[in-house]
Amino acid sequence: MKRNVIVSIMATGLALLPFASANAFETAQGVTATPITAVPFVITTSGNYYLPANITTALPTGSAITVEASEVTIDLNGRSLINTASTNQANGIFVLDQVDVTIQNGDIVGFGIGVYFSPNSADN
Incomplete structure (x- = not known):
């Protein structure tokens, strides 16, 4: 009987695993993070x-993600940001005059420019 209860608990835990993966970044890093679920995102x-x-996305121009704040980390979390537009004049991620911005752990595909950093006047 005890063995059946343990197996049942393990099976329930495994069944819930896909729901936990959506917040894997928060749990693994131990910090609060905001999900980016659609673009354009500012x-x-x-x-x-x-x-x-x-x-x-099928974004012909503009930017999928625009960063208008300093001290930002974007973890692509092993995922991809993909543009399927027939023209590739859009930016995947556009960092507008900011500092301390980190973009990591993923792929940016099909954009004219994957990551565009606009220079900060303090960095000139």
Whole structure:
């Protein structure tokens, strides 16, 4: 009987595993992070952001993600930001005059420019 209870608990835990993976960045890093679930997405507050799943867009121009705040980390979380537009004049991630911005752990595909850093006047 005890063995059946343990097996049942383990099976329940494994069944819930896909739901836990959406917040894997928060749990693994031990910090609070904001999910980016759709684009275009504008970041105006310092902090941590992540992709809980691949994001596909058909953005002909502009930027999928625009960063308008300093001290930002974007963890692509092993995912991809993909553009399928027939023209590739869009930016994957556009960092507008900010400092201390980190982009890590993923792929940016099909954009004219994957990551575009606009220079900060303090860095000139």
